[in-house]
Amino acid sequence: xxxxTRHPPTNTTLSPQEVRLINAYWRAANYLSxxxxxxxxxxxxxxxLTLAHIKRMLLGHWGTTPGQNxxxxxxxxxxxxxxxxxxxxxxxxxxxxxxxxxxxxxGTYSEVYPRISPDEAGLKKLFKQFSFPGGISSHVSPQTPxxxxxxxxxxxxxxxxxxxxxxxxxxxxxxxxxxxxxETGPLATAWHSNKFLNPVSDGxxxxxxxxxxxxxxxxxxxxxxxxxxxxQLLRGYGWTPYFVEGHEPExxxxxxxxxxxxxxAQIKQIQQEARTEGNTTRPRWPMIVLKSPKGxxxxxxxxxxxxxxxxxxxxxxLSVSATTPPEHLTQLESWLRSYKPDELFDEQGRxxxxxAPQGDRRMGANPHANGGLLLKDLHMPDxxxxxxxxxxxxxxxxxxxxxxxxxxxDVIKLNNQPxxxxxxxxxxxxxxxxxxxxEVTNRQWDAETAENDQFLAPTGSVMEMLSEHQCEGWxxxxxxxxxxxxxxSYEAFIHIVDSxxxxxxxxxxxxxxxxxxxxxxxxNYLLTSTVWRQDHNGFTHQDPGFIDHVIxxxxxxxxxxxxxxxxCLLSVMDHCLRSRxxxxxxxxxxxxxxxxxxxxxxxxxxxxxxxxxxxxxxDQGIEPDAVMACCGDVPTLETLAAVSILxxxxxxxxxxxxxxxxxxxxxxxxxxxxGLSDADYDAIFTRNKPVIFAFHGYPWLVHRLTYNRANNSNxxxxxxxxxxxxxxxxxxxxxxxxxxxxxxxDVLDRLPHLGNTGSYLKQLMKDKLIEHKLYINTNGxxxxxxxxxxxxx
Numbered sequence: 001x002x003x004x005t006r007h008p009p010t011n012t013t014l015s016p017q018e019v020r021l022i023n024a025y026w027r028a029a030n031y032l033s034x035x036x037x038x039x040x041x042x043x044x045x046x047x048x049l050t051l052a053h054i055k056r057m058l059l060g061h062w063g064t065t066p067g068q069n070x071x072x073x074x075x076x077x078x079x080x081x082x083x084x085x086x087x088x089x090x091x092x093x094x095x096x097x098x099x100x101x102x103x104x105x106x107g108t109y110s111e112v113y114p115r116i117s118p119d120e121a122g123l124k125k126l127f128k129q130f131s132f133p134g135g136i137s138s139h140v141s142p143q144t145p146x147x148x149x150x151x152x153x154x155x156x157x158x159x160x161x162x163x164x165x166x167x168x169x170x171x172x173x174x175x176x177x178x179x180x181x182x183e184t185g186p187l188a189t190a191w192h193s194n195k196f197l198n199p200v201s202d203g204x205x206x207x208x209x210x211x212x213x214x215x216x217x218x219x220x221x222x223x224x225x226x227x228x229x230x231x232q233l234l235r236g237y238g239w240t241p242y243f244v245e246g247h248e249p250e251x252x253x254x255x256x257x258x259x260x261x262x263x264x265a266q267i268k269q270i271q272q273e274a275r276t277e278g279n280t281t282r283p284r285w286p287m288i289v290l291k292s293p294k295g296x297x298x299x300x301x302x303x304x305x306x307x308x309x310x311x312x313x314x315x316x317x318l319s320v321s322a323t324t325p326p327e328h329l330t331q332l333e334s335w336l337r338s339y340k341p342d343e344l345f346d347e348q349g350r351x352x353x354x355x356a357p358q359g360d361r362r363m364g365a366n367p368h369a370n371g372g373l374l375l376k377d378l379h380m381p382d383x384x385x386x387x388x389x390x391x392x393x394x395x396x397x398x399x400x401x402x403x404x405x406x407x408x409x410d411v412i413k414l415n416n417q418p419x420x421x422x423x424x425x426x427x428x429x430x431x432x433x434x435x436x437x438x439e440v441t442n443r444q445w446d447a448e449t450a451e452n453d454q455f456l457a458p459t460g461s462v463m464e465m466l467s468e469h470q471c472e473g474w475x476x477x478x479x480x481x482x483x484x485x486x487x488x489s490y491e492a493f494i495h496i497v498d499s500x501x502x503x504x505x506x507x508x509x510x511x512x513x514x515x516x517x518x519x520x521x522x523x524n525y526l527l528t529s530t531v532w533r534q535d536h537n538g539f540t541h542q543d544p545g546f547i548d549h550v551i552x553x554x555x556x557x558x559x560x561x562x563x564x565x566x567x568c569l570l571s572v573m574d575h576c577l578r579s580r581x582x583x584x585x586x587x588x589x590x591x592x593x594x595x596x597x598x599x600x601x602x603x604x605x606x607x608x609x610x611x612x613x614x615x616x617x618x619d620q621g622i623e624p625d626a627v628m629a630c631c632g633d634v635p636t637l638e639t640l641a642a643v644s645i646l647x648x649x650x651x652x653x654x655x656x657x658x659x660x661x662x663x664x665x666x667x668x669x670x671x672x673x674x675g676l677s678d679a680d681y682d683a684i685f686t687r688n689k690p691v692i693f694a695f696h697g698y699p700w701l702v703h704r705l706t707y708n709r710a711n712n713s714n715x716x717x718x719x720x721x722x723x724x725x726x727x728x729x730x731x732x733x734x735x736x737x738x739x740x741x742x743x744x745x746d747v748l749d750r751l752p753h754l755g756n757t758g759s760y761l762k763q764l765m766k767d768k769l770i771e772h773k774l775y776i777n778t779n780g781x782x783x784x785x786x787x788x789x790x791x792x793x
Contacts, residue, residue, distance in 0.1 A: 012254075012257050012258040012261040012262075013254060013258070014253060014254055014257050018077075018257075019250055019253050019254070021353055021354075021355055022073050022074065022077060022253055022257075022355060023249055023250070023253060024343070024344060024352075024353035025073045025076070025105065025353045025355040025356075026066075026069055026070055026073045026249075027339040027340065027344060028101075028105055028339070028341075028344045028345075028351055028353060029069035029072065029073065029098065029101045029102050029105060030065070030066050030069050030101075030297055030339055031336065031339040031341050031344065032097075032100075032101035032104060032105070032123075032126070032127075033062070033065045033066070033069060033097035033098055033101045034062070034097075034298075034335065034336055034339075035123070035126075035127045035336070036060065036097045036100065036101065036126065036127050036130035036131075037055075037058060037059070037060035037062065037097060037130065037131070037316055038054055038055060038058060038127075038316075038320065038332060038336075039053055039054065039055070039124075039127040039128075040052075040053055040054065040055050040127070040128055041053045041124060043120060043123040043124045043126075043127055043349070044120055044123065044341055044342075044345055044349055045333070045336060045337060045341055045342075048333070049329060049332065049333040049336070050329075051320070051321070051322060051329060054320050054321070054329070054332075055128075055132065056321070057131075058316045058319065058320065058321075059131035059138055059316065060094070060096070060097055060130065060131055060138045060315065060316055061092075061094035061095070061096075061097070061138060061139075061314065061315050062097070062295050062298060062313055062314070062315065062316060062317055063212060063214065063294040063295050063311075063313045063314040063315070064092040064094070064095050064098070064178055064210065064212065064294075065095060065097045065098045066098075066292075066295065066296040066297050066298070067210050067212055067290060067292045067296060068090060068092070068095050068098035068099070068176055068210070069098050069101065069102065070252070070256070070290075070292065070296070071174070071176055071208055071210070071256075071290065072088060072098065072099075072102040072363070073102075073355060074253075074256045074257060074260055075088065075174050075260070075363065076106070076355050076356050076357060076363075077257065077260075077355065078257075078260045078261065078264055079357045079361055079363070080355075080357050080361075081261075082264055082268075083361070084172055084264070084361070085170050085171050085172065085361070085366070085368075086171075086172045086173070086174055086361075086363055086366065087146065087148070087164060087171065087172070087173045087174070087363060087366050087368050087369050087481075088146055088173075088174050088176070088363040088364075089148070089149050089157050089160060089161050089164075089173055089174065089175040089176065090140045090147070090149065090157070090176055091149070091154075091157030091158070091175060091176050091177045091178050091181045091187075092176065092177075092178030092180070092181060092210065094138050094139045095139070095140055095176070095178075096130070096136070096137060096138045096139045096140050096141065096144065097130065097138070099140045099144050099146065099147065099364075100126070100130070100136070100144055102363075102364070103144065103145045103146055103362075103363075103364030104116070104118075104126055105351055105356060106356035106357070106362045106363070106364055106365075107356065107362070108145045108146065108362050108364030108365045109126070109145055109364065110122060111365070112145050112516045116129075118349075118350055118351070119348045119349040119350060120345075120348060120349030121349075122349070123345075123349050141510070142507050142510040142511045142514060142517065143510070143514060145364040145365065145369070146362075146363050146364035146365070146366060146369045147369060148160065148164065148368075148369050148371070148477065148480040148481065150503045150504075150506065150507055153499075153500065153503045154178075154180070154181050154184060155181055155184030155185070155186040155187045155469070156186055156187070156190075156469070156472075156473045156476075156500060157175050157176070157177055157181065157187070158175055158177060158187055158190035158191065158193065158205070158207060158473075159186065159190045159193065159469065159470050159472070159473020159474055159476075159477065160175075160473050160474075160476055160477035160480070161173040161175035161205045161207075161477060162190070162193040162196070162197065162205055162473075162474055162477060163473060163474035163475060163476060163477020163478040163479075163480075163481070164203075164368065164477040164478070164480065164481045165197070165202050165203030165204060165205055165477075166197075166202050166203075166422065166444075166463075166474070166477075166478055167201060167202060167418065167419045167420070167422075167478075167483065168202065168203040168368065168481065169200070169201055169202060169203055170203060171203035171204075171368055171481075172203060172204055172205075172206060172264075172267070173203070173204075173205045173206070174206050174208060174363075175205055175206065175207050175208065176208045176210055177207055177208065177209045177210065178210055178212075179209065179210060179211045179212065179213070179215075179220035179221075179222050179223050180214075180215040180216075180220055182209060182220070182221075182222050183215075183220065183221055183222075185469070186467070186469035186470065186473065189465075189467045189469060189470050190469075190470060190473065191207075191234075191237040191238075191239070192237065192238075192465070192470075193205070193470070193474070194237070194238050194239065194282075194285055194446075195238065195282070195445070195446055195447040196444050196445065196446060196463060196465070197285070197446060198444060198446060198458050198459045199270055199271050199274035199275070199283060200271075200274050200275050200458070200459070201419075201459050204267050204270075204271070204285060205285070206263060206264075206267070206285075206286065206287065206288070207239070207287040207288070208287070208288045208289075208290055209222070209234075209241075209287065209288070209289045209290070210290050210292070211223045211289060211290065211291040211292075212291075212292055212293060212294035212295075212296075213293070213294050213309065213310075214294050214310065214311040214313075214314060215311070215314070216311065216314050216315075217311045217314070218311065219311075223291070227243070230289070231243075234287065234289070235284075238282070238284055238285075239284060239285060239286070239287045240266070240284045240285065240286045240287065241286075241287050241288070241289055242259045242262065242263060242286060242287070242288050242289070243288075243289045243291065244256050244259050244288060244289070244290050244291070245289075245290075245291040245292075246291075246292070247292060247293050247296065247309075252292070256290070259288055260288070262286070263286040263287075263288060266285075266286045267285070267286065270283040270285065280458065282446045282447060293308050293309035293313075294308070294309055294310065294311070294313045294314065295307060295308045295309070295310075295312075295313025295314075295317055296308065296309075297338070297339075298313055298317055298335065299317055299318055299331060299335055302317060302318055302328075302331070303325075318331060318332055318335070320332050367482075368481045368482070369480075369481075370516070370517060370518060371479065371480045371481040371482035371483070371518070371520050372482065372517065372518020372519050372520050373482065373518050374481070374482030375482040375483075375518070375519075375520060375521060375580075376420060376482075377578075378411065378414075378415055378420065378421060378484050378577060378578070379414040379415055380411065380414070380574065380577065380578065381407065381410040381411065381414060383407055383570040383571060383573070383574040384570075384599050384603070386403060386404075386406050386407045386570055387566075387567050387570065387598075387599035387602075388403060388565070388566045388567055388595045388599075390565075390567065390595045390596065390597060390598045390599075390601075391598075392791075393594075393595075393596045393597070393615055393616070393791050394594040394595070394596060394640065394790050394791030395594075395595075395790060395791075396594070396595040397592045397593065397594060397595065398565075398566045398592060398593070398595050399433050399566070399589075399590055399591060399592050399593070400563070400565060400566040400569045400588045400589050400590065400593065400633065401432055401433040401434060401526070401528050401569070401588055401589070401590040402433040402434075402435070402436070402590065403566035403569065403570065404434075404526075404566065404569050404570055404573050404588070405433060405434035405435060405436040405437060406436045407570055407573060407574075408423065408434060408436070408437050408486070408573075409436040409437045409439055409440050410440075411577065412437055412440055412441050412461045413440045415484070416440075416441070416461065419461060420483050420484055421461065421483065421484045421485060421486075422461050422462070422463055422475075422478060422483070422484075422485045422486075423437060423461060423462045423463070423485065423486050423487075423488060424462075424463045424464075424471040424472075424474055424475040424478075424485055424486070424487050424488075425462075425463075425464055425471055425487060425488040425489055426464065426465065426466050426467060426468050426471055426489060426493070427464045427465070427466045428464075428488060428489060428490060428529070429443075429462055429464060429488060431490075431529065431590075432488050432489075432490075432526070432528045432529060432590055433528070433590040434488060437461070437462060438454075438455045438462070440461075441460045441461040441462055442455045442456060442457035442459070442460035442461075442462065443455050443456050443457070443460050443462045443463070443464050444457070444458070444459055444460040444461075444462065444463055445457065445458070445460070446458050463475075468489065468493060468494065468496040468497050469496065469497060469500065471487060471489075472487065472497040472500045472501070473500065475487050475523070476500070476504055476523070479520050479521050479522075479523060480507075480520060482520065482521075483521065484521040484577065485521070485524070486524045486525075486526060486577070487523070487524065487525050487526070488525075488526045488527075488528070489525065489526075489527055489528075490527070490528070490529040490541065491527040491528065491529060491530045491531060491543065491544060491546065491587065492529075492531070492540070492541045492542055492543040493541075494525065494527055494546045495543060495545065495546055495549070498546075498549055501523070501549075501550065501553075501583060502553070504523055504583065505550075505553040505554065505557050505558065505583050506553075508520075508523075508557045508581050508582070508583065509553070509554045509556070509557050511581075512556065512557075512581065519580040519581040520580065520581060521579075521580060522576060522577075522579045522580060522581060522582040522583065522584050523582070523583045523584070524576045524577065524584045524586070525546075525583075525584065525585045525586060526573075526586050526588065527546065527585065527586065527587045527588075528587075528588055528589060528590045529541065529590060530544065530587060530588075530589060530632075530633075530634075530696070531543065531544045531696075531697075531720050531724070531732075532589075532632075532633075532634040532696070532729065532732050532733065532738075533589060533590070533591050533634070533729055533732075534724065534726075534732070537726070538724065538725050538726040538727075539724045539725055542720070542722075542724040542732075544587070544696055544697035544698065544719075544720050545697065545698060546585065547560050547585055547587065547663065547697055547701065548697065548698060548701050550583060550585050551663075551664070551701070551705075553583065555664075555667075555671060555672040555673065556673060557581070557582060557583055558582065558583050558585075558664075559576075559579075559582050559583070559584045559585070559662070559664065559674070560584075560585045560587075560662070560663040560664060561576070561584070561585070561586045561587070561606075561661055561662055561663070562586075562587045562588075562631050562632045562633075562660070562661060562663060562696050563586070563588055563602075563606065563633070563661055564596055564597075564630070564632070564633050564636040564659055564661070565593070565594070565595045565596045565597060565602070565633065565636075566595055567595065567597050567598065567599045567601075567602035567603075568597060568602045568605060568606050568661055569586070569588045570599075570602070571599075571602050571603050571606040571607075572586055572606055572661065573586065575606070587632065587696060588633065589633040589634065591729070593633055593634075593637065594637060594790070594791065596613075596636070596640075596791075605659070605661060606661050606662075609660070609661050609662030609665045609674060610658065610659070610660045610661065610662060610665040610666075610676070610684065611658070611659065611684075612656055612657065612658055612684060613657045613658070613659055616640055616643060616657035616791075617655060617656045617657045618647065618654055618655060619654040619655060619656045622654060623654070623686070623689070624654045624655060624656040624686065624689055625653050625654045625655065625689070625751055626653075626654075626655055626656070626689060626690045626691070626692060626747050626750060626751060627655075627656045627657075627658055627684075627685055627686060627689055627690070627691040627692070628642065628643055628655055628656070628657050628658070628691075628692050628694075628743070628747070629657075629658040629659070629660065629685070629691055629692070629693040629694070630657075630658070630659055630660070630693070630694045630695075631659070631660035631661075631663060631693070631694070631695050631696055631702075632694075632695065632696025632697075633696075634696070634729075634733065634738075635694035635695055635696055635719075635738060636659060636694075638694055638733055638738055638739055638740045638743060639657065639692075639694045639740075639743060640657070640791055641740035641789055642740040642741075642743035642744045642747070643655055643657055644789075644791060644792060645740060645741075645744050645761075645765075646744055646747060646761075649761045649764075650754070650757065650758070650761065653751075653754075655747075656686075658684055658685065662674055663705070664705070666681075666702065666705040666706050667705050668681075668709075678709070678710065681709055681710075682709075682710055682711070685709075685711055685715075686711060687710045687711050688711060688714065689711070689714060690714045690716065690747070690750035690751065691711065691714055691715050691716065692716050692718070692743055692746050692747055692750070693715060693716065693717040693718070694718050694719070694738055694743060695717055695718065695719035696719065696720075697719055697720060698719055698720055698721075699717035699718060699719040699720075699721070700717075701719075702715070702717045702719070703715065703717060714750075716746060716750065718736070718737055718738045718742065718743065718746065719736070719738060720736050720738075721736045721737070723735040723736045724736070727776070728776050728780075728781060728782045729782065730772070730776075730782040730783075730786045731772070731773075731776055731782070734769065734772060734773075739769075741765040741766075741768050741769050741772075742765075742769075744761065744762075744765050745762050745765050745766075748761060748762050749762075771783070772786070
């Protein structure tokens with residue numbers, strides 16, 4: 001393979017001494033990487049290698065590692081040369097050996113883990129812990145200093161990188177993108193992030209596309225298209241690509257140094273022109289394509305088959321055990337000694353080649369990669385000032401999200417100098433009734449604009465692109481580097497980021513257990529356009545199951561809130577934006593709806609998370625005949641309408657109304673920090689009375705949360721049953737039997753002692769359902785008694 005830099009960018013030439021230094025550092029990183037995968041003992045090969053020195057189970061990924069070591073070493077050089085504030089992001093899924101090796105070489109690893117000391121004893125521990133019980137994983141994980149990107153999140157590195165540099169004008173994120181990772185949809189979309197970067201107020205991402213040719217067992221697409229096609233693709237995305245290709249170390253070092261110097265010079269020129277000369281033309285930021293062999297510097301042939309430069313180098317290329325050919329052990333020793341460790345480490349096992357930057361300039365020690373160190377509290381307006389006036393329950397009408405939009409507007413206003421808060425979402429901020437935010441900010445946008453565009457500007461606190469993956473990745477990168485944010489989305493389509501929230505929740509759970517990691521701001525979701533109000537979208541837009549998915553994560557991390565009205569939403573939103581290190585899911589309606597609680601009452605109710613509503617109940621002082629519980633805005637409305645019917649027709653019936661805001665109150669306190677004790681749960685739901693529970697989501701989630709409670713056999717849950725179409729709002733509840741008429745009949749069915757009295761009311765409810773269906777099919781809207789219903793019990 002020819003070694004070259006296409007479009008030679010500078011005349012940079014490394015001196016022979018500089019080449020020796022950087023090559024020695026690269027060799028050291030490669031040696032440490034191989035040692036992590038193979039060695040239990042004899043870390044510096046002070047004696048001949050034997051099977052006793054080899055791990056019994058060999059795990060890890062070699063293929064991407066030497067290329068990443070090469071990149072890291074060259075980034076160290078340019079950081080020192082230019083005094084850069086740089087973070088390294090490893091996109092390839094299992095680049096753990098490289099990042100661990102480099103953070104050890106630069107000293108950061110031993111600082112955060114003193115037991116892994118920078119000597120032979122520490123080196124032995126470093127090797128043993130890798131992919132070993134009680135040790136560390138084979139990918140870049142939260143335990144790895146300098147990391148803000150979980151190695152299991154294939155496809156999101158570039159989105160995370162851009163999220164990190166928004167509002168960080170001095171930060172450079174060097175984002176290494178594996179060519180396998182580049183085949184994912186999220187990564188292919190993330191190239192467009194350059195249309196949202198403001199060169200004045202934001203930092204910059206330097207993508208380094210690492211083409212080593214193969215995935216696990218297949219070639220990669222971008223490595224098998226022509227150079228011309230790849231260059232056209234990247235230029236079409238709006239980048240200026242530089243290509244470094246080859247395998248001969250000395251020539252590759254010269255080419256990479258020249259290319260990096262050119263890229264940094266171009267970045268500085270772009271920023272200077274924008275920041276001091278007012279150049280508003282969208283720049284074509286530089287990026288680098290590094291084409292090197294997979295498993296570079298590893299065994300070239302194993303058992304007669306080519307290895308370096310093939311898919312066979314992807315994981316552990318050489319099997320070494322008591323059952324493998326003896327020559328494998330010999331070959332491993334030759335491979336390790338090819339890096340000449342005796343030239344790299346002194347007698348105590350300390351690195352001789354000094355290349356790394358110092359202090360916080362080390363990529364493993366950069367505080368932006370431990371965002372909690374930089375996190376500042378939000379300046380918060382008083383949410384009570386945005387309250388809906390509720391003098392009587394159910395009389396006032398308001399849009400819950402429109403109300404909270406005014407609150408978010410002022411959160412943006414108070415945190416704009418410097419900006420510390422952003423709203424992310426897939427082109428739905430207006431649709432979700434958060435339009436008030438555009439009174440004080442714009443959508444950030446650095447592409448062409450037309451006369452009729454709205455709210456587009458080079459800088460703004462709202463980030464919108466019609467890709468949930470992109471918005472999620474941006475937000476996570478923003479949070480992980482010490483800022484605050486909110487994701488607003490249609491409820492049905494937030495599922496697109498299921499795997500991303502999985503990984504972020506795992507990150508939060510793990511970092512809680514790492515003393516040197518600091519808590520970050522919570523990942524907050526506002527989900528609206530819910531399953532119950534899809535008048536013109538229909539069945540495809542109906543799925544409340546994201547909350548089921550989130551609840552599977554660790555209890556100390558996840559929170560789920562379903563405020564029944566605007567004042568409750570304000571209280572919940574204030575709480576979530578102030579919180580740390582959680583995944584908070586808030587589900588709220590955007591359509592005008594009855595408002596139930598005054599601000600004082602809402603604040604108390606949300607603080608408790610669950611409670612009896614005395615004003616809607618008539619069982620004070622005695623045992624109720626039935627408990628009618630509700631969780632979510634539409635279920636609350638239908639429950640109260642059902643209670644009104646029952647109290648009108650059966651005034652002697654004693655009904656208790658319970659509303660749930662904090663869904664995880666239903667769990668036991670031994671299972672979730674917010675859960676109720678059995679005594680408190682029984683005091684609300686009773687131990688033996690029928691409970692008719694109207695729930696926003698899938699009914700079985702409530703059954704799961706209340707499993708094995710004393711009154712579990714009397715829990716009857718109604719919720720979404722995968723029934724829906726383009727229809728009226730009330731008909732959606734009818735189709736899923738969550739409507740007031742079905743709820744009344746459910747109560748009657750659980751109270752057989754009502755006898756003939758209940759039979760007449762049940763017949764009336766059946767008649768109402770027929771009347772409803774005939775009316776909407778004729779008039780195209782709900783009956784007046786539904787549309788104009790108010791609470792009057």
